[in-house]
Amino acid sequence: MSPPTRTVQEAPVLLGDGVSADSLQRKIPRKWVRDAVGVLLGDGYAVSPNQALRLLHEWRAWRRKDAEQFIADEFLAFAKKRGDLMLVRGKRHTDWRTAT
Numbered sequence: 254m255s256p257p258t259r260t261v262q263e264a265p266v267l268l269g270d271g272v273s274a275d276s277l278q279r280k281i282p283r284k285w286v287r288d289a290v291g292v293l294l295g296d297g298y299a300v301s302p303n304q305a306l307r308l309l310h311e312w313r314a315w316r317r318k319d320a321e322q323f324i325a326d327e328f329l330a331f332a333k334k335r336g337d338l339m340l341v342r343g344k345r346h347t348d349w350r351t352a353t
């Protein structure tokens with residue numbers, strides 16, 4: 254990829270603008286690749302369609318990981334507030350012994 258000619262500030266993703274993993278298609282449409290090449294060219298990057306496709310795959314993986322981390326953080330915050338929920342629904346661990 255060519256170096257950028259200008260820098261662009263990435264806007265924060267608002268909670269209402271989230272993309273769920275279920276709504277994303279498994280295969281990335283060709284239109285998305287063409288649009289990505291055009292957008293990157295407008296930002297000063299010269300990329301091939303294969304590079305744009307790889308960047309879209311990396312972006313999708315980043316969004317999925319970011320969503321999973323957000324869900325984990327929210328659950329941990331909830332669990333800290335409601336620690337009694339874990340005690341009520343939790344099961345006591347039993348070490349099973351076997352004769353070997």
